[in-house]
Amino acid sequence: MARSIDFAHIDEETAYLDTACRAPLPEPVLAALDAYHLEYAACGGRGKYAWARRVDEVVEDTRRAVLKDLRLSPRRYATSFTLNTTAGLNLLLQQLPIGRFDRVVTSHIEHNSVFLPTMTAAARLGVPRVVLERAPDGSLEIDGVDLTRAVVVVNAASNVDGRVLANAKEVAKAVHAAGGILIVDAAQAMAHAVDAVAGLDADAVCYSAHKLYGASLGVVAARIDLLRSLQVSTIGGGMVADVREDGFDLVLDDPASILEPGLQDWGGIAALAAALPWRTRAMREGGAALTARADRLYEALAGMPGLRMVSEHRSTVIAVAPEKQDAHRLAIFLSEAGVAARSGYFCVHHELKHRRALPPLLRFSLGLHTTDEDVDRTVDALGRLMRGLR
Amino acid sequence: MFCIAAFIILAVLAVFSAKYRRSLAKSWACTSRRLTLRPCDTGFRDDAKSRLLAPIAVRHPALVLPAGIALDVLSWLLILTTVWSLYTATKAGANLVAYGTCSPQNAASCSLGAEACSIDSGQPEFWESVGTGDVVGAFAREFGEFGAAFAAIPARLRVWDADEFVPADATWLTAYDADKPTAIEILDPGCSVCRQLFRNMLESGFDRTHNVTYLAFPIPSPDGGTKFPNSTLVASVLQAVRLTPALAERAVDWAILTRIFTGEIGGAPAQEVLNEADRAQAEAILAGWLAEAGADAEQVAAVMALAESPEVADALAATASVVRDDIDTVKIPTLITDGRRHDGLVGVDQLR
Numbered sequence: 001m002a003r004s005i006d007f008a009h010i011d012e013e014t015a016y017l018d019t020a021c022r023a024p025l026p027e028p029v030l031a032a033l034d035a036y037h038l039e040y041a042a043c044g045g046r047g048k049y050a051w052a053r054r055v056d057e058v059v060e061d062t063r064r065a066v067l068k069d070l071r072l073s074p075r076r077y078a079t080s081f082t083l084n085t086t087a088g089l090n091l092l093l094q095q096l097p098i099g100r101f102d103r104v105v106t107s108h109i110e111h112n113s114v115f116l117p118t119m120t121a122a123a124r125l126g127v128p129r130v131v132l133e134r135a136p137d138g139s140l141e142i143d144g145v146d147l148t149r150a151v152v153v154v155n156a157a158s159n160v161d162g163r164v165l166a167n168a169k170e171v172a173k174a175v176h177a178a179g180g181i182l183i184v185d186a187a188q189a190m191a192h193a194v195d196a197v198a199g200l201d202a203d204a205v206c207y208s209a210h211k212l213y214g215a216s217l218g219v220v221a222a223r224i225d226l227l228r229s230l231q232v233s234t235i236g237g238g239m240v241a242d243v244r245e246d247g248f249d250l251v252l253d254d255p256a257s258i259l260e261p262g263l264q265d266w267g268g269i270a271a272l273a274a275a276l277p278w279r280t281r282a283m284r285e286g287g288a289a290l291t292a293r294a295d296r297l298y299e300a301l302a303g304m305p306g307l308r309m310v311s312e313h314r315s316t317v318i319a320v321a322p323e324k325q326d327a328h329r330l331a332i333f334l335s336e337a338g339v340a341a342r343s344g345y346f347c348v349h350h351e352l353k354h355r356r357a358l359p360p361l362l363r364f365s366l367g368l369h370t371t372d373e374d375v376d377r378t379v380d381a382l383g384r385l386m387r388g389l390r
Numbered sequence: 391m392f393c394i395a396a397f398i399i400l401a402v403l404a405v406f407s408a409k410y411r412r413s414l415a416k417s418w419a420c421t422s423r424r425l426t427l428r429p430c431d432t433g434f435r436d437d438a439k440s441r442l443l444a445p446i447a448v449r450h451p452a453l454v455l456p457a458g459i460a461l462d463v464l465s466w467l468l469i470l471t472t473v474w475s476l477y478t479a480t481k482a483g484a485n486l487v488a489y490g491t492c493s494p495q496n497a498a499s500c501s502l503g504a505e506a507c508s509i510d511s512g513q514p515e516f517w518e519s520v521g522t523g524d525v526v527g528a529f530a531r532e533f534g535e536f537g538a539a540f541a542a543i544p545a546r547l548r549v550w551d552a553d554e555f556v557p558a559d560a561t562w563l564t565a566y567d568a569d570k571p572t573a574i575e576i577l578d579p580g581c582s583v584c585r586q587l588f589r590n591m592l593e594s595g596f597d598r599t600h601n602v603t604y605l606a607f608p609i610p611s612p613d614g615g616t617k618f619p620n621s622t623l624v625a626s627v628l629q630a631v632r633l634t635p636a637l638a639e640r641a642v643d644w645a646i647l648t649r650i651f652t653g654e655i656g657g658a659p660a661q662e663v664l665n666e667a668d669r670a671q672a673e674a675i676l677a678g679w680l681a682e683a684g685a686d687a688e689q690v691a692a693v694m695a696l697a698e699s700p701e702v703a704d705a706l707a708a709t710a711s712v713v714r715d716d717i718d719t720v721k722i723p724t725l726i727t728d729g730r731r732h733d734g735l736v737g738v739d740q741l742r
Contacts, residue, residue: 333444
């Protein structure tokens with residue numbers, strides 16, 4: 001089956017299977033990005049001329065689209081744009097009000113974008129940091145855990161094996177009941193598992209547009225009262241209504257700006273506006289086929305000699321541990337065969353390298369651009385390598 | 391070793407193309423750790439090696455292991471040859487500075503130095519020794535020569551005063567003039583390069599601007615004789631002339647040298663004829679030249695007899711000692727003048 005017309009620009013000879021890091025841009029998103037740069041490449045929030053007004057309109061539309069996509073109320077939530085998920089999480093965690101929280105809670109399978117800032121945030125807040133287990137189905141194991149006034153930061157979907165936060169609603173309820181807040185890293189959920197986070201009563205949802213077929217951009221959808229409670233330390237133009245010699249006034253009627261110092265990636269925001277509806281339509285039309293291809297690849301990998309499955313469940317993100325071969329070397333060999341797969345620990349060193357003592361892994365993350373031929377190419381190339389390498 | 395080998399190759403490639411410089415920096419990070427006996431932690435080695443093996447891996451994965459071993463072996467060979475090349479180049483450079491030749495053991499074989507007749511050491515070459523099983527001796531001599539070359543550099547770079555080496559019985563190519571600087575040539579009468587230097591001196595007028603004298607040094611050969619069969623005879627006759635005041639005053643020895651270096655016998659260069667002559671023929675030629683230079687029959691007979699004497703032999707031995715130990719040259723001719731030492735042939739322009 002040929003590649004979707006929206007991905008006709010992708011080389012047919014390359015099976016790109018690193019979607020968990022960066023999803024390729026489909027044609028409509030590229031067109032939106034091009035349109036910004038070719039037709040109205042101006043700054044937002046500053047100008048009165050036509051191009052600038054168009055940018056403002058696109059930005060406001062995208063903010064609303066983000067909330068709509070997550071099924072969040074614009075009366076309670078605001079959308080901020082940042083550099084990426086890591087930047088969004090840091091902007092929130094490093095500016096939380098001191099004295100408001102008693103602990104920082106996260107889980108062992110978090111990406112470094114969560115794992116690291118929770119360390120520094122706990123240190124800054126002067127509270128303990130608690131690291132919880134995640135069940136095989138992705139549930140956060142909170143039974144018996146004191147969540148009083150806790151800042152809970154967890155992913156909605158793992159970037160290692162794709163497992164989702166199965167008990168997300170229960171976690172949110174428990175956290176809020178204990179006076180805490182829930183911040184969700186939705187970077188891996190937004191492309192193919194948005195239901196894992198949509199409608200969730202989280203206090204903030206952070207993700208990267210480039211993992212859901214958009215341009216490089218970070219997104220934070222956060223409760224307005226949380227944004228207003230932040231002790232602002234990262235500050236710049238676009239966040240203030242007035243500046244005096246020794247003081248300033250924040251823009252009170254635009255809480256989203258609290259996380260947006262300086263100029264934004266207006267082109268990336270325009271691309272996100274196109275990516276959100278594209279992803280929804282593409283998943284509706286091709287989600288089942290994507291799942292089928294991921295299942296087929298999972299089965300093939302599970303049957304290959306010399307590979308140990310790290311992923312316990314089928315997902316579009318599949319990690320395997322080569323038993324005798326170096327994963328980095330395999331990734332290079334696969335590249336020669338036209339397969340782009342990731343190797344290493346995928347920024348989850350704590351869980352994979354230290355807790356589970358795993359060697360560097362191979363990861364195959366499929367996307368809506370993936371074809372049956374991509375899967376065949378991968379199975380054929382890796383199969384030959386695993387059978388032939390000594 | 392692979393990263394060091396890669397660094398060497400990339401260092402060369404980076405000279406010609408900027409695209410290799412990024413990889414060069416990565417390979418250096420790994421190489422610097424290896425050179426300081428730490429493990430390479432940059433991933434460069436595995437990355438580069440895997441990229442080289444990738445085309446084989448996708449076609450014949452079973453060959454990756456032997457190909458990887460071959461890469462390691464090649465890396466070792468490259469490093470060893472590079473280290474040996476650097477060592478050899480360094481040694482040759484030191485020899486060039488110290489002795490005017492990159493190969494003191496066989497100076498004539500080195501094209502980088504001036505043309506000369508070499509004073510061969512007679513020692514076997516490195517690989518020759520290794521071939522005969524004398525590995526320890528081969529390395530001992532090799533590194534001994536390496537150290538000797540560097541040890542000789544300071545002496546080579548000093549100011550050379552020709553008067554320091556002028557013998558008491560010196561004779562002069564032209565009438566001695568105290569206002570002219572002294573030049574002393576270490577020569578072997580059988581050496582064709584000495585012949586050329588003599589001609590260059592005449593052509594350049596060096597003989598008129600300098601007080602030129604000489605030390606006759608028959609170049610020894612490894613078999614205990616001399617490089618040119620009649621050199622000792624000629625040097626002995628020259629020394630005998632210098633010990634004969636009546637002839638020395640008239641610089642008859644220089645007249646003989648002039649014959650050797652500029653004359654002809656039967657249409658052939660006199661030096662070549664002398665070199666190919668047997669001893670009796672050589673003695674006859676020398677006797678004839680003595681007579682032509684004004685020596686009477688009695689003086690000729692006396693000189694030829696004196697040439698066989700222990701006195702002359704001792705004088706030649708003393709000269710050889712000066713050449714070997716004090717001047718420490720391995721190239722003939724060697725010309726000391728104007729504060730410098732010139733090993734090998736000196737051109738007309740330089741003599742001017």
